[in-house]
Amino acid sequence: MYDYLIVGSGLFGATFAHLARKQGKRCLVIDKRPHAGGNIYCQDVEGIRVHQYGAHIFHTSNRRVWDFVNSLVEFNRYTNSPVARYGKSLYNLPFNMNTFYQMWGVTTPQEAMNKIEEQRQEVLKRMQSEGIAQPRNLEEQALLLIGSDIYERLIKGYTEKQWGRKCTDLPAFIIKRLPVRFVYDNNYFNDRYQGIPIGGYNRLIEALLKGVEVRLNTDYFSHRDEFNALAKEVVFTGKIDEFYDYRFGNLEYRTVRFEHEVLDMPNYQGNAVVNYTEAEVPYTRIIEHKHFESFGEEVYQNPKTVVSKEYSTEWQSGMEPYYPVNDERNSLLYQQYKQLADQESHVIFGGRLAEYKYYDMAPIVERVMRMFEEN
Structure with missing residues (x-):
C-alpha cells in the first residue's frame, strides 16, 4: 500500500515523509506518542508555547537548510545566550x-x-x-x-x-573542544542562522507532514510484521537496539525529567536558559519558555510565565531516551548493531536513536535532504 513506512514522527521522520511525498511516494507515518513531532513538540500553556521535551533552538550555517525550513514556516530572530548561575x-x-x-x-x-x-x-x-x-x-x-x-x-x-x-x-x-572567545559576544552558536519557528515547532511539523497519512498512539513493535507488510521500505527512527530485540545487550542513555510550573508573574529570570552549575543544586537548568518567542516589552503582554526545571537522570525502560552515552562500552556495542543495520536492504535507520548519535536539528534536516539528492 505504501512506498515507505516511517516509524517515528520526529524531525527525521517528518522531513523524510515530506521529501518523499514531493517525489510522489506514498508514506505512512506511525508514532507511539499521542502527538507528532517527537521531542520538538510544544504544548500551549497560558498562551505560551512550552518546549515539552526541553529547549530546542534551530541553528545552522547551511543556507539551503535555512531556506528549506523557512519555506515551510518563518523563523524568528531568537539568539541563544544562556547564563550560568x-x-x-x-x-x-x-x-x-x-x-x-x-x-x-x-x-x-x-x-x-x-x-x-x-x-x-x-x-x-x-x-x-x-x-x-x-x-x-x-x-x-x-x-x-x-x-x-x-x-x-x-x-x-x-x-x-x-x-x-x-x-x-x-x-x-x-x-575535546570548548567554545572560548576573547570578544564580548554572548551568542552561544557560531552558526550564521538561528531562530525558533514563529508560532512554535508544531507548525514546522504540521507543514512537513501536510498531505501525509499519520497514525498516532500506534506502537510499531506491537504489530511489527503487519506494519512491515504495508510498505516496500521501512524508515526506522527508534532505538536500534530495540529494533534488534536487544540481542547484544542494551545501549545506555541519559534522560531528562521536567518539572513544569506556571507562575503568576510576567518575567521570572529574564532569559530563556539559566544553567545551574553547582553540584548541590539538583536540577541542571531552568527554562523560561516565553523568552523563545517574546522579546523586549512583548514579555510583559502576558501576565503569566511558564518555567521548567530539568533533572538529568539515567534512562530506564519506560522513560524517553535523550542522550547516547558514547563511552567505549556503548560505542563498541552500537557498532555491533550497525553491522546488522548495514546488511538491511529494505530498512533505513535515521536519527539520534537509530544512529546512537547526538544530533542537532539542522544536521538532521541536512542529512535527509542529502539522502534524497543522492538517490
Missing part, C-alpha cells in the same frame, strides 16, 4: 570576555589569556610530575583547556549532573 553569581555563556570579566575582573583579551595560561601551566606541571602525557579523563582535558577557576565553577558540577558520573570517570573526548 553558581551560588549567587551569574556568568555569561559561552566563555567570552563577559565571562572572564565576571570571573576575574579582567577587561582585555590579553589579561584573560594570561589568566587562563597561568592556570593551564599549573595543570601541565602537575600532570608532568605524575608522568601523565595525555589527559586521561574529562576533568584533566577541561583543566588543560580552560584552567581551574572556570572548570570548578562552570563545568564540573553541571557536567557531573548531566552525565551522572564523576568527571574523572568520563572520557576526555567528550570535551
Whole structure:
C-alpha cells in the first residue's frame, strides 16, 4: 500500500515523509506518542508555547537548510545566550570576555589569556610530575583547556549532573573542544542562522507532514510484521537496539525529567536558559519558555510565565531516551548493531536513536535532504 513506512514522527521522520511525498511516494507515518513531532513538540500553556521535551533552538550555517525550513514556516530572530548561575553569581555563556570579566575582573583579551595560561601551566606541571602525557579523563582535558577557576565553577558540577558520573570517570573526548572567545559576544552558536519557528515547532511539523497519512498512539513493535507488510521500505527512527530485540545487550542513555510550573508573574529570570552549575543544586537548568518567542516589552503582554526545571537522570525502560552515552562500552556495542543495520536492504535507520548519535536539528534536516539528492 505504501512506498515507505516511517516509524517515528520526529524531525527525521517528518522531513523524510515530506521529501518523499514531493517525489510522489506514498508514506505512512506511525508514532507511539499521542502527538507528532517527537521531542520538538510544544504544548500551549497560558498562551505560551512550552518546549515539552526541553529547549530546542534551530541553528545552522547551511543556507539551503535555512531556506528549506523557512519555506515551510518563518523563523524568528531568537539568539541563544544562556547564563550560568553558581551560588549567587551569574556568568555569561559561552566563555567570552563577559565571562572572564565576571570571573576575574579582567577587561582585555590579553589579561584573560594570561589568566587562563597561568592556570593551564599549573595543570601541565602537575600532570608532568605524575608522568601523565595525555589527559586521561574529562576533568584533566577541561583543566588543560580552560584552567581551574572556570572548570570548578562552570563545568564540573553541571557536567557531573548531566552525565551522572564523576568527571574523572568520563572520557576526555567528550570535551575535546570548548567554545572560548576573547570578544564580548554572548551568542552561544557560531552558526550564521538561528531562530525558533514563529508560532512554535508544531507548525514546522504540521507543514512537513501536510498531505501525509499519520497514525498516532500506534506502537510499531506491537504489530511489527503487519506494519512491515504495508510498505516496500521501512524508515526506522527508534532505538536500534530495540529494533534488534536487544540481542547484544542494551545501549545506555541519559534522560531528562521536567518539572513544569506556571507562575503568576510576567518575567521570572529574564532569559530563556539559566544553567545551574553547582553540584548541590539538583536540577541542571531552568527554562523560561516565553523568552523563545517574546522579546523586549512583548514579555510583559502576558501576565503569566511558564518555567521548567530539568533533572538529568539515567534512562530506564519506560522513560524517553535523550542522550547516547558514547563511552567505549556503548560505542563498541552500537557498532555491533550497525553491522546488522548495514546488511538491511529494505530498512533505513535515521536519527539520534537509530544512529546512537547526538544530533542537532539542522544536521538532521541536512542529512535527509542529502539522502534524497543522492538517490
